[in-house]
Amino acid sequence: xxxxxxxxxxxxxxxxxxxxxxxxxxxxxxxxAIKTMTPDEVVEEVKKSGLRGRGGAGxxxxxxxxxxAKPEGVPRYLVCNADESEPGTFKDRQLMAKLPHLLIxxxxxxxxxxxxxxxxxxxxxxxxxxxxILEKAIAEAYANGFLGKNILGSGYDLDLHxxxxxxxxxxxxxxxxxxxxxxxxxxxRNKPPFPAVQGLYARPTVVNNVESIAAVVPIVNDGGDExxxxxxxxxxxxxxxxxxxxxxxxxxxxxxxxxxxxEFIYSDEYCGGIWKGRxxxxxxxxxxxxxxxxxxxxxxxxxxxxxxxxxxSLSDGGFVTGTMLGxxxxxxxxxxxxxxxxxxxxxxxxxxxxxxQCSPCREGTGWLEKVLHxxxxxxxxxxxxxxxxxxxxxxxxxxxxxxxxxxxxxxAAAVRHFRxxxxxxxxxxxxxxxxxxVFPGAAVLV
Amino acid sequence: xxxxxxxxxxxxxxxxxxxRLLTHYPDERRKSALLPVLHIAQAEFGGWVxxxxxxxxxxxxxxKPIEVYEVSSFYTMFNLKxxxxxxxxxxxxxxxxxxxxxxxxxxxxxxxxxxVGGPASEDGLFTLKEVECLAACGFAPIVQxxxxxxxxxxxxxxxxxxxxxxxxxxxxPALPWEETGLPNALANN
Ligand SMILES: Cc1cc2nc3c(=O)[nH]c(=O)nc-3n(C[C@H](O)[C@H](O)[C@H](O)COP(=O)(O)O)c2cc1C
Ligand code: SF4
Ligand code: FES
Numbered sequence: 001x002x003x004x005x006x007x008x009x010x011x012x013x014x015x016x017x018x019x020x021x022x023x024x025x026x027x028x029x030x031x032x033a034i035k036t037m038t039p040d041e042v043v044e045e046v047k048k049s050g051l052r053g054r055g056g057a058g059x060x061x062x063x064x065x066x067x068x069a070k071p072e073g074v075p076r077y078l079v080c081n082a083d084e085s086e087p088g089t090f091k092d093r094q095l096m097a098k099l100p101h102l103l104i105x106x107x108x109x110x111x112x113x114x115x116x117x118x119x120x121x122x123x124x125x126x127x128x129x130x131x132x133i134l135e136k137a138i139a140e141a142y143a144n145g146f147l148g149k150n151i152l153g154s155g156y157d158l159d160l161h162x163x164x165x166x167x168x169x170x171x172x173x174x175x176x177x178x179x180x181x182x183x184x185x186x187x188x189r190n191k192p193p194f195p196a197v198q199g200l201y202a203r204p205t206v207v208n209n210v211e212s213i214a215a216v217v218p219i220v221n222d223g224g225d226e227x228x229x230x231x232x233x234x235x236x237x238x239x240x241x242x243x244x245x246x247x248x249x250x251x252x253x254x255x256x257x258x259x260x261x262x263e264f265i266y267s268d269e270y271c272g273g274i275w276k277g278r279x280x281x282x283x284x285x286x287x288x289x290x291x292x293x294x295x296x297x298x299x300x301x302x303x304x305x306x307x308x309x310x311x312x313s314l315s316d317g318g319f320v321t322g323t324m325l326g327x328x329x330x331x332x333x334x335x336x337x338x339x340x341x342x343x344x345x346x347x348x349x350x351x352x353x354x355x356x357q358c359s360p361c362r363e364g365t366g367w368l369e370k371v372l373h374x375x376x377x378x379x380x381x382x383x384x385x386x387x388x389x390x391x392x393x394x395x396x397x398x399x400x401x402x403x404x405x406x407x408x409x410x411x412a413a414a415v416r417h418f419r420x421x422x423x424x425x426x427x428x429x430x431x432x433x434x435x436x437x438v439f440p441g442a443a444v445l446v
Numbered sequence: 447x448x449x450x451x452x453x454x455x456x457x458x459x460x461x462x463x464x465x466r467l468l469t470h471y472p473d474e475r476r477k478s479a480l481l482p483v484l485h486i487a488q489a490e491f492g493g494w495v496x497x498x499x500x501x502x503x504x505x506x507x508x509x510k511p512i513e514v515y516e517v518s519s520f521y522t523m524f525n526l527k528x529x530x531x532x533x534x535x536x537x538x539x540x541x542x543x544x545x546x547x548x549x550x551x552x553x554x555x556x557x558x559x560x561x562v563g564g565p566a567s568e569d570g571l572f573t574l575k576e577v578e579c580l581a582a583c584g585f586a587p588i589v590q591x592x593x594x595x596x597x598x599x600x601x602x603x604x605x606x607x608x609x610x611x612x613x614x615x616x617x618x619p620a621l622p623w624e625e626t627g628l629p630n631a632l633a634n635n
Contacts, residue, residue, distance in 0.1 A: 085581065
């Protein structure tokens with residue numbers, strides 16, 4: 001059994017209340033940080049831990065914190081990214097709904113480290129029921145002296161608020177999130193300036209994912225070095241994976257980074273194998289924005305080594321034979337899955353969610369959806385397959401935010417690994433367009 | 447619609463909640479409260495935000511009406527047209543599709559008589575809306591109705607249980623700042 005630094009108590013009765021959470025060691029990190037450490041010492045521990053942002057990009061959290069500008073007399077903010085909208089990802093929702101005080105504790109300790117006196121949790125609007133849970137927990141934290149003026153008699157003040165979005169995937173992108181928090185449309189900002197210099201209300205701001213903030217709690221409690229002992233190489237600590245699709249036991253799992261992918265999929269401790277006794281066909285390992293891999297390449301790297309659940313191992317082989325850890329949204333597809341249909345579904349998602357500011361993204365996602373739609377519905381041509389690759393290339397590197405690439409990469413990967421299946425959709429158009437049609441061939445591995 | 451006949455007003459409970467929300471942001475940044483206040487407005491006025499309701503939101507926050515319109519039209523949660531008593535938001539994204547969301551949508555269209563993207567069912571009870579990933583992919587397929595998630599709707603029995611529960615709802619469930627559900631909350635009927 002791997003260690004559970006975040007979810008050890010997740011199923012304890014009443015753990016969503018202050019009293020029970022506190023009984024299980026809750027809020028110790030706040031006491032330790034505020035009473036025995038300077039803010040910079042907290043930042044130092046987070047640096048030592050090697051924690052990498054859990055929102056998708058994997059940027060080292062301690063380093064991000066040390067970039068925060070600190071001009072005299074200007075307020076700065078910590079904003080928690082709880083927008084969680086990347087298809088396949090549902091870890092933050094589970095963590096917040098069941099362990100609201102863990103996030104609040106992490107927010108207090110992190111805000112202290114950054115010198116923020118007002119912090120926000122931006123939660124996607126669909127999760128209003130989780131916002132209610134968080135607001136109740138925040139009220140308890142105020143009542144017990146962990147929020148508000150002069151926390152634990154230290155002279156440190158902090159107000160914490162939860163803010164709902166309105167339904168827009170793009171608001172997970174950090175600058176779109178800040179626009180949205182200011183009451184505007186969620187259009188990503190041009191960078192620079194980066195949020196660390198000009199973020200919320202044009203003031204220095206750190207934006208971190210829910211899970212990154214929660215991980216600060218065990219890091220401060222046990223020390224950054226202890227945390228860094230878990231994992232492999234630069235992938236330290238534990239990570240939440242949300243497993244879905246054709247698995248026997250979908251759900252969220254906290255794993256020690258370094259677990260073999262094969263064990264994660266097939267062992268009874270985790271996903272328990274593929275449903276209905278079927279074979280695995282493909283996996284999208286880190287949310288819909290990362291390249292899809294066929295079974296053979298998700299279990300083993302091109303060099304034949306066991307694929308591990310680490311940032312490095314999942315990306316081994318680059319975009320030719322590898323993928324990315326991303327947000328930890330792990331989507332498994334069984335042997336009956338139509339890759340073209342699935343790729344079309346995801347491209348519809350990105351087209352729907354493009355904010356429309358940059359034409360390569362706005363037009364490109366529209367093209368991808370349209371071409372994939374006609375391939376899936378029996379009206380495609382052979383040239384369409386290369387057209388997909390060329391449209392994807394034209395989006396890459398030509399946009400304000402990474403949504404364009406998030407739309408393009410998965411399409412390119414699907415064509416690379418499943419080209420025969422795309423061609424079959426042209427040569428056997430009628431058959432392929434039938435609901436539930438199954439391509440009889442195999443994936444391309446290199 | 448009734449809601450558009452007279453100038454809409456927020457209930458006292460909602461006004462108090464808006465006042466509380468405004469303490470979350472710097473005074474000169476009242477606009478930050480726009481999304482939370484639009485959510486309150488949609489809950490208060492029958493599940494959608496008419497132009498009149500949006501004007502009320504603008505007035506309440508001291509914004510120009512256009513500042514509200516451009517935001518309400520950007521975010522998918524705000525319904526800009528009248529809706530049935532219950533809006534069923536069906537997730538259609540990949541992981542839910544793998545576990546039967548297409549079949550669920552077809553089934554719901556059949557038994558409610560409403561069409562996705564179309565008007566409410568003839569009895570005025572149900573509007574069907576397809577949405578993107580709701581962050582509950584491991585419990586697919588999913589329908590959201592107001593603040594509630596109905597999960598694992600992969601059997602006719604599970605769907606029936608949801609519809610029965612909704613049919614039996616006279617008022618919408620109360621929100622935390624309300625004592626009870628507003629008597630006029632499901633005003634379309
Ligand atoms: C289109 C898009 C959507 C994103 N959605 C999320 C999200 O839902 N949650 C999240 O934490 N980060 C999301 N991100 C990443 C954020 O921009 C940002 O990198 C992250 O919140 C930083 O936190 P971290 O360093 O703790 O991971 C998204 C990025 C893009 C481009
Ligand atoms: S890449 Fe797409 S989503 Fe991002 S800013 Fe440009 S148009 Fe908007
Ligand atoms: S795909 Fe339906 S909840 Fe994520």
